[in-house]
Amino acid sequence: MNSAPFHILRVGLAITFLWIGVLILQNPEAWGGYLNPWAARLLPFSLETTMIGTAIFDIVVGFLLLTNYFTFWASAVASLHLIIVMTVSGINPITIRDLGLLAGALALAANTFPYGFIKSKQQHS
């Protein structure tokens, strides 16, 4: 859990999430263009508001990963987020990059899974 490869992956993924968040804030509507029309119709808010929310989410996840706080939860929701992104944007030339990010986020989540916490909960119940 505290090995150098873990930290390299954690920091690398964190920078990616933070920078994507900043780029989305720079031009939310352009990034919203990646959404498939069927997904855009399901949005409860305007496309711009949704993308700004996504950017803030990315920045929060990135910051948690960067500072190594709640790393399991940050990498777990990052994985879920990437699965949603791949679903709503469909197959395109950058899908394979999202797949790599998803693999990295899943690896972090698996590495930081709170086994000790679950065991202690099972013992108490």
Next chain:
Amino acid sequence: MTLEAILFTLACIGISETSYLIEKRKKGEKPVCFVGERCDEVLGSKYSKVILFHNDVWGLLFYIAVAVLTAFLVIGVEPLIWWERLMRVSVASGVLFSLILIYLQWKVIKAWCFWCVLSAITVFGMGIILIIFTIL
């Protein structure tokens, strides 16, 4: 955009370094010392604290400031000219502070701390990148 991307990346690396040092200090644990074995001497010296806070906290604030200022420049938050000036002043101050810390390790404490040197390299990297992009 390239300049901002590099500065942002370096600032993020700095945030991870300093938050690691803060976490270790709060827990009372020794940080991993990849090079040399005298990190404790430097981190435990009287020079590890300047004006109220430890150097790692100042470092974290500095890196967060650079990351936020760079993000403002990319997003286009006005007044851009002031954010750019503030970022340049911050990096210049960071370089100066890092030079002082390097001098203290070299001549006064006579011990090297891996994380402090890595942080100084990160700040010098920011300065060099800023100079290169200003000249080009």
